[in-house]
Amino acid sequence: MKFVLPALPYDYGALEPYIDARTMEIHHDKHHLAYIENLIKALDTCPEFQPTSVESLLINLANVPSDIREAVRNNGGGHYNHSLFWKIMKKNGGGKPNGLVADLINKSFGSFDDFQSQFNAQAKKVFGSGWAWLSLHKSGKLVITGLPNQDSPLTYDEQPILGLDVWEHAYYLKYQNKRPDYISAWWHVINWDQVEENYRAIIE
């Protein structure tokens, strides 16, 4: 199994003015790469353990050798989460979803506005470093969760379709301590077509 840094699907400045080019460059080229390098380093110490995918590592974290489980949790999670994150954003994104995801959001949260305010509240209250997620629980329910560090929803029987990185490295250059401003700005770059695709990939 080879773990490689996926290319950003747009240029560093594509999400300006909501997310600045310098942040995107450091976030993708340095932070994401470091997760991959550290995942590979950890796995190299257990050559008898051969994962088939990053997803399988995170879904079956309990089966990962205990010596490297924490490193896999953090760095495998970091790799998986960021790979999803780049794709659910785009230039001239934002607006509201349509299709199956819109229906499910309305059914689960009452309306898009109610969903958005619950998601924002979750993203604001993640203490320290972590993520806010919109995921499909194995029960079939759409759920909003906050997870610490690079924990992946996959480890908790949930399949993420949308996620927001609220680590300071994701916003500090432009927003400093103003996480709520970053959260508000992020809605302008969401790639709802990709979110729909993520959902369809789970159910089809």
Ligand code: MN
């Ligand atoms: Mn990050």
